[in-house]
Structures are given as structure tokens and as C-alpha cells.
Amino acid sequence: MTTGTPEDGPFAEERSALDEAAAVVESAELTAEAEQEMAVLDQRRRILFVHAHPDDETINNGVTMAMYAAANAHVTLLTCTLGEEGEVLVPELEHLAADRDDALGQHRVGELAAAMEALGVTDSRFLGGPGRFRDSGMMGLPTNDRPDCFWQADLEQAAGLVAEVVREARPQVVVTYDENGGYGHPDHIQAHRAAMRGVELAEDEGFTDAGAREPWSVSKVYWCANPESRMREGLRALRAAGDSTSFEGLDPEGPLPYTVPDERVTAVIDGTGHVAAKLSAMRAHATQITVDGPFFALSNNLGDQVWALEHYTLVRGSAGETDPETGWETDLFSGLGV
Numbered sequence: 120m121t122t123g124t125p126e127d128g129p130f131a132e133e134r135s136a137l138d139e140a141a142a143v144v145e146s147a148e149l150t151a152e153a154e155q156e157m158a159v160l161d162q163r164r165r166i167l168f169v170h171a172h173p174d175d176e177t178i179n180n181g182v183t184m185a186m187y188a189a190a191n192a193h194v195t196l197l198t199c200t201l202g203e204e205g206e207v208l209v210p211e212l213e214h215l216a217a218d219r220d221d222a223l224g225q226h227r228v229g230e231l232a233a234a235m236e237a238l239g240v241t242d243s244r245f246l247g248g249p250g251r252f253r254d255s256g257m258m259g260l261p262t263n264d265r266p267d268c269f270w271q272a273d274l275e276q277a278a279g280l281v282a283e284v285v286r287e288a289r290p291q292v293v294v295t296y297d298e299n300g301g302y303g304h305p306d307h308i309q310a311h312r313a314a315m316r317g318v319e320l321a322e323d324e325g326f327t328d329a330g331a332r333e334p335w336s337v338s339k340v341y342w343c344a345n346p347e348s349r350m351r352e353g354l355r356a357l358r359a360a361g362d363s364t365s366f367e368g369l370d371p372e373g374p375l376p377y378t379v380p381d382e383r384v385t386a387v388i389d390g391t392g393h394v395a396a397k398l399s400a401m402r403a404h405a406t407q408i409t410v411d412g413p414f415f416a417l418s419n420n421l422g423d424q425v426w427a428l429e430h431y432t433l434v435r436g437s438a439g440e441t442d443p444e445t446g447w448e449t450d451l452f453s454g455l456g457v
């Protein structure tokens with residue numbers, strides 16, 4: 120009777136060929152793309168923000184992004200345009216504007232990269248690649264009619280590109296704007312539509328444009344929400360301090376755009392420890408947000424803490440644990456068990 124070793128068994132040759140093949144596979148270098156994908160899936164919590172222009176992410180979600188990135192969640196930012204039509208607030212850079220050199224988009228790619236560094240976010244992408252969709256400009260302007268602008272984009276196509284990112288990054292949570300895009304800018308409205316439809320397509324087995332990637336079902340979707348009471352409070356403080364030019368034309372007691380009724384808020388992120396990162400990201404968007412502009416005027420009058428709280432409305436999935444005092448969730452992943 121012989122006990123034998125695997126090497127001299129009946130399938131010794133086949134076994135050693137298999138071992139060799141396995142060693143080759145193990146030692147093969149992963150492609151950069153595959154490596155990045157594995158790194159993404161290694162992180163338990165994954166969140167995707169869909170925005171229209173560079174700077175929207177920082178203004179709306181700066182502390183939320185910084186907080187989750189610091190907590191080792193995978194934070195993905197998807198920006199739909201380069202913001203080519205933005206106003207240039209830095210005099211020396213005015214030549215970049217769309218009606219002069221038309222070079223603002225490329226400049227804002229750099230501003231966004233610096234802002235992401237400030238927030239600790241490493242996965243920042245442009246929908247369909249940088250420059251695929253152009254900034255449409257404010258509602259009603261002739262730039263809305265340019266065939267290459269985001270407002271004119273085919274919605275299914277744009278949503279399909281969002282779905283590809285969703286299937287790759289597999290976020291449990293997606294954040295975007297409400298149906299009015301927060302304040303009616305055509306690119307914000309379109310970003311909202313593309314994100315909402317993209318989430319549907321990502322989980323639809325019939326959607327095969329995204330190659331071989333598996334369908335992915337997003338558990339929760341939130342819309343950014345700026346509660347009315349907070350904006351009134353901020354404006355009252357500004358006006359009381361004698362500032363009548365910041366947010367010019369807005370009366371703290373009158374109707375307020377950019378806001379939602381407080382009842383629509385369902386979640387708040389308290390990013391007190393990340394206000395400095397948000398302010399530094401705001402400064403990185405130098406052509407768009409100036410230190411003597413309305414956003415900084417708000418914090419000059421109310422203190423930096425005005426930036427610590429970011430509010431949301433849950434529109435897909437169910438709320439997890441809530442703060443008994445406010446009835447709001449305080450973690451966008453709550454109830455998901457991750």
C-alpha cells in the first residue's frame with residue numbers, strides 16, 4: 120500500500136499544469152482600471168454625488184463629502200459639465216470667459232481637482248469624460264440652444280452614462296438635486312433627470328449599454344435641500360449687519376428661491392469637524408466663489424458654522440434611525456447595515 124503524494128497521483132501532470140497557470144494568474148499585474156475597481160469595492164460604504172458644474176458639489180455637499188471620505192467611505196463625484204459659461208470673478212482671469220477665450224472649462228477642471236484634494240475625495244469624474252457636455256448657461260439664454268450643451272443632451276444617453284458609473288462604483292447612496300435642480304438652472308435640472316433615470320437603468324437587467332457590468336440597485340437616493348428657515352435666518356443676519364448686496368434682491372421675509380420648505384428635509388449631516396476642508400475647497404473654486412462674495416458674507420456674519428450643516432430629502436429607500444428631536448436621519452447610510 121502506498122500513500123503517495125499529489126505529485127505522483129494519476130493526474131500529476133494536469134495538476135502541475137493547473138498550479139502553474141494559477142501562479143501566472145496570481146502574479147499577473149492587474150490593470151489600473153481593475154485595481155481601482157477592486158479598491159472601490161473594498162470599501163464598505165460607497166456614495167455617489169451627481170452635480171452639474173464644478174463648485175456645486177462643494178457648496179451643497181462639501182462637509183458631507185469630506186466627512187465620508189475621512190471615514191474611509193468611497194466617495195465618487197460625477198460632474199456633468201465643465202461650467203464653461205460661468206461668470207469669472209477673478210479680474211486677471213476674465214479673459215477665460217466664454218465670450219472671450221472660451222477657456223474657462225479647462226481652468227475649472229483644475230479648480231475642481233484642487234477642491235477634491237481639499238475634501239479628500241479621490242474619485243472625481245466627468246459624465247462621458249471631460250467636455251462631453253457643455254454648460255448650458257442660465258435658463259433662457261441663447262446658450263441653452265447650443266447642440267453640444269447638456270440641456271440639449273439626449274436624456275436616455277446621458278442617463279446611460281450615469282448608469283455605467285453606478286454599475287462600476289456600486290454606491291448604496293446617490294445624492295443629487297431635486298426636480299427643480301435646486302434653483303432652476305437647466306444643467307441642474309438635467310443632472311437631476313439623468314441621475315434619477317441613471318439609477319433606474321443601472322438596476323434594469325435589460326440595460327446592456329454598460330458592457331458586461333452587473334446591474335446594481337441603489338438603496339437610497341437623496342436630494343440636496345436648503346431649508347427655508349435657515350436661509351431666512353441667514354439673510355436676516357446679513358441685512359441686520361447692513362449688508363444689502365449679498366444675495367441682492369432677496370428679502371428675508373419674502374419668497375425665497377434656492378430653498379425648500381422645512382417639512383421636506385429628512386436628513387442632516389453635521390460636518391462640524393470638516394468646515395475648514397469645505398472652506399478650503401470653496402477657495403479652490405476661485406473663479407466662481409470669491410471671499411468677498413455672498414457665500415463668504417454669510418459666514419462672516421454667522422460664523423463658519425453656517426457651513427457645518429448640510430440637509431437632504433430622502434426620495435428612494437427607507438429612513439434608518441432618526442434623531443428623536445428633529446425626526447431627521449443624521450447618517451445617509453443609516454438603516455443599510457453597512
Ligand SMILES: [Zn+2]
Pocket residue numbers: 171172175304307
Ligand atoms: Zn451649478
